[in-house]
Amino acid sequence: xxxxxxxxxxxxxxxxxxxxxxxxxxxxxxxxxxxxxxxxxxxxxxxxxxxxxxxxxxxxxxxxxxxxxxxxxxxxxxxxxxxxxxxxxxxxxxxxxxxxxxxxxxxxxxxxxxxxxxxxxxxxxxxxxxxxxxxxxxxxxxxxxxxxxxxxxxxxxxxxxxxxxxxxxxxxxxxxxxxxxxxxxxxxxxxxxxxxxxxxxxxxxxxxxxxxxxxxxxxxxxxxxxxxxxxxxxxxxxxxxxxxxxxxxxxxxxxxxxxxxxxxxxxxxxxxxxxxxxxxxxxxxxxxxxxxxxxxxxxxxxxxxxxxxxxxxxxxxxxxxxxxxxxxxxxxxxxxxxxxxxxxxxxxxxxxxxxxxxxxxxxxxxxxxxxxxxxxxxxxxxxxxxxxxxxxxxxxxxx
Amino acid sequence: xxxxxxxxxxxxxxxxxxxxxxxxxxxxxxxxxxxxxxxxxxxxxxxxxxxxxxxxxxxxxxxxxxxxxxxxxxxxxxxxxxxxxxxxxxxxxxxxxxxxxxxxxxxxxxxxxxxxxxxxxxxxxxxxxxxxxxxxxxxxxxxxxxxxxxxxxxxxxxxxxxxxxxxxxxxxxxxxxxxxxxxxxxxxxxxxxxxxxxxxxxxxxxxxxxxxxxxxxxxxxxxxxxxxxxxxxxxxxxxxxxxxxxxxxxxxxxxxxxxxxxxxxxxxxxxxxxxxx
Ligand SMILES: Cc1cc2nc3c(=O)[nH]c(=O)nc-3n(C[C@H](O)[C@H](O)[C@H](O)COP(=O)(O)OP(=O)(O)OC[C@H]3O[C@@H](n4cnc5c(N)ncnc54)[C@H](O)[C@@H]3O)c2cc1C
Ligand SMILES: Nc1ncnc2c1ncn2[C@@H]1O[C@H](COP(=O)(O)O)[C@@H](O)[C@H]1O
Numbered sequence: 029x030x031x032x033x034x035x036x037x038x039x040x041x042x043x044x045x046x047x048x049x050x051x052x053x054x055x056x057x058x059x060x061x062x063x064x065x066x067x068x069x070x071x072x073x074x075x076x077x078x079x080x081x082x083x084x085x086x087x088x089x090x091x092x093x094x095x096x097x098x099x100x101x102x103x104x105x106x107x108x109x110x111x112x113x114x115x116x117x118x119x120x121x122x123x124x125x126x127x128x129x130x131x132x133x134x135x136x137x138x139x140x141x142x143x144x145x146x147x148x149x150x151x152x153x154x155x156x157x158x159x160x161x162x163x164x165x166x167x168x169x170x171x172x173x174x175x176x177x178x179x180x181x182x183x184x185x186x187x188x189x190x191x192x193x194x195x196x197x198x199x200x201x202x203x204x205x206x207x208x209x210x211x212x213x214x215x216x217x218x219x220x221x222x223x224x225x226x227x228x229x230x231x232x233x234x235x236x237x238x239x240x241x242x243x244x245x246x247x248x249x250x251x252x253x254x255x256x257x258x259x260x261x262x263x264x265x266x267x268x269x270x271x272x273x274x275x276x277x278x279x280x281x282x283x284x285x286x287x288x289x290x291x292x293x294x295x296x297x298x299x300x301x302x303x304x305x306x307x308x309x310x311x312x313x314x315x316x317x318x319x320x321x322x323x324x325x326x327x328x329x330x331x332x333x334x335x336x337x338x339x340x341x342x343x344x345x346x347x348x349x350x351x352x353x354x355x356x357x358x359x360x361x362x363x364x365x366x367x368x369x370x371x372x373x374x375x376x377x378x379x380x381x382x383x384x385x386x387x388x389x390x391x392x393x394x395x396x397x398x399x400x401x402x403x404x405x406x407x408x409x410x411x412x413x414x415x416x417x418x419x420x421x422x423x424x425x426x427x
Numbered sequence: 428x429x430x431x432x433x434x435x436x437x438x439x440x441x442x443x444x445x446x447x448x449x450x451x452x453x454x455x456x457x458x459x460x461x462x463x464x465x466x467x468x469x470x471x472x473x474x475x476x477x478x479x480x481x482x483x484x485x486x487x488x489x490x491x492x493x494x495x496x497x498x499x500x501x502x503x504x505x506x507x508x509x510x511x512x513x514x515x516x517x518x519x520x521x522x523x524x525x526x527x528x529x530x531x532x533x534x535x536x537x538x539x540x541x542x543x544x545x546x547x548x549x550x551x552x553x554x555x556x557x558x559x560x561x562x563x564x565x566x567x568x569x570x571x572x573x574x575x576x577x578x579x580x581x582x583x584x585x586x587x588x589x590x591x592x593x594x595x596x597x598x599x600x601x602x603x604x605x606x607x608x609x610x611x612x613x614x615x616x617x618x619x620x621x622x623x624x625x626x627x628x629x630x631x632x633x634x635x636x637x638x639x640x641x642x643x644x645x646x647x648x649x650x651x652x653x654x655x656x657x658x659x660x661x662x663x664x665x666x667x668x669x670x671x672x673x674x675x676x677x678x679x680x681x682x683x684x685x686x687x688x689x690x691x692x693x694x695x696x697x698x699x700x701x702x703x704x
Pocket of ligand 1: 309310311312313335336337338350351352353354355356366367368369370371372373374377387388389390393405406407408
């Protein structure tokens with residue numbers, strides 16, 4: 029891992045560090061020093077540098093305001109799914125584009141991985157001004173240590189004012205390491221972003237489990253870093269390509285302390301408690317066979333089926349799927365209650381859901397008191413028709 | 428990994444575990460004062476961050492199996508001692524509280540720095556943290572500590588498969604995939620609730636540890652090197668909270684009426700807008 033700090037702004041690429049190093053620990057790449065595995069942190073180069081551009085980690089200059097103006101533009105760190113670019117990247121790009129336009133600056137996207145040409149092109153056709161590619165076999169699988177090195181290189185190369193990363197398990201594992209490496213602020217899981225007239229990023233996020241909202245700034249440091257909650261921001265659309273593609277060098281440390289032994293598809297969430305989407309059935313569903321339509325809807329939405337207690341008592345569904353006081357407490361992004369009256373014991377287990385849709389013909393059903401969208405109607409008419417429409421669209425693929 | 432049979436060197440194995448534990452307000456009890464916009468924290472009961480009980484349990488279970496010691500480490504105000512006491516009741520061997528006015532107001536960067544600074548003076552082969560706290564909800568402190576210490580980390584650990592003095596092997600949540608990873612020690616893991624079921628504090632241990640001291644370390648004890656004097660607390664925190672406000676309540680409930688076909692159309696459009704379809 030890179031151990032010495034380089035103030036790239038001050039470096040003029042003179043090579044004095046390379047000349048003085050007894051260990052071949054540093055080379056010039058694209059005119060700037062890159063430290064490799066040979067570096068013993070002896071400090072000779074720090075003293076040899078005529079422009080004081082090198083230092084030990086932690087010897088950071090406090091970054092006065094004049095320095096901040098050197099950082100410009102919005103950088104999005106892309107994320108890859110098993111089958112190409114993760115859709116969350118397009119959401120980051122949609123938001124990044126909006127912020128970049130507000131600042132009158134450029135949008136860059138970093139694509140790190142192995143064999144990522146297709147992903148890089150995807151970013152170009154979705155409106156990136158600049159795509160920075162770090163393509164190396166040692167980036168084939170996500171590991172925080174090499175990825176931190178790679179992204180540090182990209183940030184120091186492009187000096188963005190804002191860096192947006194996905195609020196996914198991968199993004200939230202990587203971003204804090206990178207922020208520490210860069211000694212800058214990082215705000216987690218933002219649901220709304222704006223810039224003010226000073227170019228400061230206003231980062232709004234829920235805290236205390238959603239009990240409060242907070243707007244956070246890190247305006248005296250650059251880059252200003254945030255992870256962004258998935259599925260909140262609108263996706264970038266396709267645009268005529270005007271951006272450029274740059275390949276950045278990446279020199280992995282041969283001795284990273286972590287290895288990926290195996291990568292597996294994630295087993296679908298088997299209990300309601302982990303699911304992002306819950307389609308819940310109540311006694312309004314009259315026969316066990318009719319649950320089939322709810323399973324199909326859950327599949328189409330990438331979720332699982334949950335239920336109220338009577339269905340478990342009837343033996344139609346296992347008790348792991350029961351939501352409520354004596355079942356599981358769930359907090360999915362989307363909860364669709366079909367034929368559930370909304371007894372207090374049931375509601376206790378699902379009222380924290382982000383979005384609640386309820387379908388019930390009884391206008392006075394208490395479930396409507398907690399629902400955001402109250403569909404007064406018959407699940408037996410609405411759900412099958414919905415499934416037909418989804419099938420017609422030809423892609424019932426869960427995103 | 429490890430010798431075969433698995434417990435051949437069990438007697439000689441000594442692994443130093445450190446669990447990072449934080450005291451948090453009970454969830455669901457924090458509100459914003461509508462007049463002042465400040466957090467109402469008075470009278471709100473405190474508890475140990477639920478995820479950190481899983482981190483502590485992971486450390487205790489590995490120690491019980493492999494041998495070694497478990498240190499519970501916390502940064503917070505003096506009353507955070509309660510969390511370390513609870514750690515004793517669960518079986519921790521040592522409790523250290525980092526407490527100093529100079530640490531107050533720390534964001535995740537300053538918190539991670541402070542914990543990492545203390546860890547330089549605490550033997551650690553494997554550091555375990557919760558996946559996130561229920562107050563900050565950031566999940567940032569664990570990876571931040573690992574970076575400050577220049578050690579490997581894995582976040583969102585679903586299962587710890589095996590460990591010995593050289594290496595730990597774990598299954599981690601990586602979004603649409605799960606990864607099995609092996610990390611050379613020293614390393615740091617942040618654990619999900621799936622990793623184990625925390626044991627209950629025991630009355631017997633409560634009696635046995637009644638006189639066990641909790642060490643309190645202040646800023647001077649951490650002896651920051653030159654250039655890092657300002658890395659603590661508010662001063663060392665690049666982020667600041669500009670504004671706090673109550674969440675927008677449930678948006679006015681929308682009631683949809685109409686023929687089934689119309690309701691279906693609206694539902695489809697809504698699910699598309701939210702990108703579920
Ligand atoms: C100690 C205790 C613990 C409990 N714990 C739980 C728990 O953990 N979880 C839980 O769920 N319950 C629990 N209960 C039970 C709870 O009180 C209710 O009995 C239960 O939630 C009711 O389930 P339901 O809404 O499916 O059925 P009902 O109350 O019978 O409601 C059925 C609903 O379906 C609607 N409907 C009818 N036809 C249609 C149609 N064609 N399309 C759409 N809607 C239709 C009706 O209008 C009605 O509102 C507990 C009870 C006790 C006493
Ligand atoms: N003040 C603290 N003292 C000890 N551990 C902490 C502290 N803050 C955070 N942690 C650890 O870091 C994890 C993630 O916290 P957070 O980044 O605040 O969500 C927690 O689950 C703890 O294990």
